[in-house]
Amino acid sequence: MEPFDFIEMRVPAKAEYVGVVRLSTSGIANRMGFSYEEIEDLKVAISEAMSNATEHAYENEEGGEVTVGFALYPDRLEVMVADRGESFDLKKVKEGIGPYENDQSIDDLREGGFGLFLIEALMDKVEIKNDYGVIVLMTKYLHENEVDINDDQISTTQ
Amino acid sequence: MNLEIEVMENDEKQQVKLTGEIDAYTAPKLKEALLPLTKMGNTTVVVDLEQVNYMDSTGLGVFISALKSTKEYGSELRLVALQGRVQRLFEITGLDSVLNIDSTVRGGK
Numbered sequence: 001m002e003p004f005d006f007i008e009m010r011v012p013a014k015a016e017y018v019g020v021v022r023l024s025t026s027g028i029a030n031r032m033g034f035s036y037e038e039i040e041d042l043k044v045a046i047s048e049a050m051s052n053a054t055e056h057a058y059e060n061e062e063g064g065e066v067t068v069g070f071a072l073y074p075d076r077l078e079v080m081v082a083d084r085g086e087s088f089d090l091k092k093v094k095e096g097i098g099p100y101e102n103d104q105s106i107d108d109l110r111e112g113g114f115g116l117f118l119i120e121a122l123m124d125k126v127e128i129k130n131d132y133g134v135i136v137l138m139t140k141y142l143h144e145n146e147v148d149i150n151d152d153q154i155s156t157t158q
Numbered sequence: 159m160n161l162e163i164e165v166m167e168n169d170e171k172q173q174v175k176l177t178g179e180i181d182a183y184t185a186p187k188l189k190e191a192l193l194p195l196t197k198m199g200n201t202t203v204v205v206d207l208e209q210v211n212y213m214d215s216t217g218l219g220v221f222i223s224a225l226k227s228t229k230e231y232g233s234e235l236r237l238v239a240l241q242g243r244v245q246r247l248f249e250i251t252g253l254d255s256v257l258n259i260d261s262t263v264r265g266g267k
Contacts, residue, residue: 015182019159022181022212040243047214051182100252114215114251121250 005072013064013083018050021068025079028070032077033142041122042140046079048115049136053083056134075142076124082135160184161210163191171202177209180217189220196227196235203228208239217244218251225257236260 009024011017025046029039046068053066069080099117120126125139161184162177172195180188195203203224207213221237228235236258240248245261248254 015186018182019179023159043212044214044247047181051214051216054182099250100256114218118215118247118250 002073007070007072009068009070010065011068013054013066015051015054017066018047018054021050022047024068025070028072029077032072034077034140035143038140038143042077042079045119045122045138045140046081048119049079049081049138052115052136053081053134056083077140077142079138079140080135081138082133084133161188163188165191165195167195171204172198173204173206175206175209179212180210180220181212181214182216185216185220188217189223192220192224193227196224196233197231199231199233202234202236204236204238206239207237207241207244210244211241213244213247215247215251218247218253221257222253234258 007024007028009021011021022043025042026039029042034042050066050068064084067080067082067084069082071078071080119136119138123138124141127137129135129137159181160178161180164175164177166173166175174192174195176188178184192203192205195201205221210217221235225235227233238260240259240261245254245259248257248259
């Protein structure tokens with residue numbers, strides 16, 4: 001197995017901790033050498049997953065927790081966000097995502113439907129497991145390494 | 159990790175200046191402050207986002223419901239002075255085509 005560093009956080013399933021996880025994400029991504037833009041993408045994607053998880057955990061029980069795992073690989077960051085609450089209807093959620101189309105009426109606009117869409121737009125890979133609770137697994141690659149593979153030049157930044 | 163909401167009411171315009179982050183924690187507070195303004199009827203609600211350095215889909219949700227409300231009450235919603243990152247979220251989701259967004263009013267940056 002590929003070696004990696006792993007960081008796990010367990011936070012109360014409350015909206016006020018979304019920002020705490022976002023700050024941690026920013027620190028980890030910065031440590032790994034992601035660019036400013038990439039860090040901002042990661043912050044939004046992980047906050048979206050966190051918001052979803054806190055909502056679901058909160059709906060079902062008071063005092064629920066959300067687990068966030070960061071796996072740091074040389075070429076990528078994998079982030080796992082797991083609520084331990086009841087599963088939600090994934091198919092229904094998937095059907096509801098996507099950007100706003102110009103021919104849609106304003107009344108059709110989904111006030112809460114952009115979270116999963118944004119995660120998919122901002123991360124390189126997204127997987128969702130729905131068997132026991134909901135687990136969102138997101139991957140973002142370090143861009144400079146990707147470039148270096150196809151590059152003959154020797155990089156001094158690594 | 160908080161959001162400051164400052165409302166300045168004029169006769170013809172409601173100015174809302176936001177400072178901080180719009181996320182799952184602060185969005186309900188924003189909605190609570192913004193929606194009553196949109197319901198005043200025949201008014202323009204101008205939301206200044208220059209000092210908003212973070213926003214996610216929870217913020218998009220608030221502005222969508224504010225937009226719906228302004229339509230219902232014959233008012234207008236304008237978002238001004240967005241930072242690049244915030245502007246990008248509206249573009250990715252296609253919402254820049256329905257919301258009245260003016261990013262050029264950014265001062266000094």
